Amino acid sequence: MILVLKQGISEEEKDQVRSTLRAEGCIIREMATGDETIFGAVGQISRDLRFFEQLPGVAKVIPVSRPYKLVSREMHPEDTVVQIGDVELGGPRIVVIAGPCAVESREQAMTIARKVKDGGAVLFRGGAFKPRTSPYSFQGLGEEGLKILAAVREETGLRVATEMTSPAQADVMMKYVDLVQIGARNMQNFELLRSAGRIGKPVLLKRGLSATVEEWLMSAEYILSEGNDQVILCERGIRTFERYTRNTLDLTAIPIIKKLTHLPVVIDPSHATGIREKVSPMARAAIAAGADGLLIEVHHDPANALSDGPQSLYPEQFKQLMRDLYVIAPVVGKQLDFGYLEKATAIRLPAAAKKGSPKRAVFAGEMRAFAHKAASQFFGSEVKIEPVSSFRHVFQEVKDGNSGFGVVPLENSLTGSIHENYDLLLEYDIKIVGEITLRIVHALIGHPETKLEEVTRVISHPQALEQCRDFLESQQGWELVAARDTATAVRRIKEKGNTGEVAIAAKEAAALFGLKILKEGIETNARNYTRFVVIAGDRVSNGPKTKSSLVYATSNKPGALFDTLKIFAENGINLVKLESRPIHGKPWEYMFYVDLEADVESTELRGVMDELSAKTEFLKVLGSY
Ligand code: PEP
Ligand code: MN
16 A cells, blocks of 8 residues: 655654554555655555554555555656666666676687677676576586676676576575576576565566566565565566467567556567577667667577577677667667766766766756756766756866766757857867767647647747747747747746746656646657767766767868868778868858767877878867767
């Protein structure tokens, strides 16, 4: 049952409610959402619910009718984010767990770990205790395999996941592993579930071969009832009459799980299909359907793998898949971030800022503006994200060391560059350390009583108004009013209380101000993306970088720009953006802003950069990331 507490309940009254529930043998989960505090209570409750309703400080009691309680959304309306080392699973970043079915040797595990890390995986998987259908198949290396996993973590920085098949393995799991997997065949091994729940490490619970969603959630309930809410559900295909694939992947489980529970869900397309060529399409579909992550088998020599070779991707296929997911994720409001692991680690280092608090990122605008969303997706919950009043303030705060990071928009796919930020990048001695692309879906937001036919005025950021031009032109005689950012526009609507006025902003802003969404998806073209960059006082980490931004000026003579571009072409460096900006105070002279798919600060490219320097009159590296 759920106890909603009265606003203004005293601490003594809360204590009294807690001890009454404990005396009834209940497990208690406490949640505060906004002004409301609720207690979730689970146990064999014999008393009439009215008994709890009349306790001092209790506003109402809601029974939870589902058989699973602790895993249900009612008990925990917010999504659970599972923390595995520096990695957060269940937030806006897609987490990919990859590796071989089984750890076969130290060399095999290391080779594959390096390759999947290179492809963008943030966790390494590998079985040491293999529950094989046949007793004559390879059963895994046992504890020796776990030691190899620990060595992989030591060498690559990837956290490691492995399957636990018996409560007797609890100690070694605790010692060597970061994420404990419960296999499909053991989903209803209740002793094992209880034992896994007590280890104190996150648990990945696979769906049983023939388990219903409800049975699966009941198994998760066993783990949570041991006090461990760090549980990830993993759909890996179920047994149906179809024999063309090893199992049938139930992708509908994703939206079902999302509705019924607060736990994150990952998809294992390898065991679901059993066929290498089917893995990538299903992985792409899983991300599009809202999965929080993937579990994928990868092997550098699948023909000779000791288990599940036919379904293991080659490292090159894995890399290609990751690039595809990088494109798909923003469509559904998520990110796949190749530098995630390295970045997550770097963010925790105090050296991330010159001085002051490193764990702060600033953006221009109000909370719930798109820049806020971009910052939250980039940093997760590790960094405090705060608004400042202008783009210049973002740069100044970072320069002064008051904030470790800043997030500013650079370009939009419909309306082009945000020139002010290009100019600020040139003016300030600041580095670009990351980028994030956000799909921008605009909503028309008004008061609950507002009717579309009665609207006379619309407020938003000029960029947003521009991005919704077709929709706005189809409305007769609306007055367009500019605001500093989209969330400010929503606040103004709220404060003025005029039902004839609406704002254009992200739908999240409507929720923040308690307003209504009149229409969603009003941008002219659904392929509306804004690219934000993350700025910092200096490079934050030394890991590999895939992209660089430069600005330079050439002399004013024929072929000068061509001479610089030739250098990139001859060195096989892909140019992804070229834009010219006027040089202030020098009419008709221009700076060139260039984005390249290369790390221009790496030692290998030193020669190329020297050559470029010789062909330019001014050259500044804005950052490699
Ligand atoms: C595995 O992940 O290697 C495995 C054995 O999976 P499942 O339990 O889904 O069959
Ligand atoms: Mn396997």
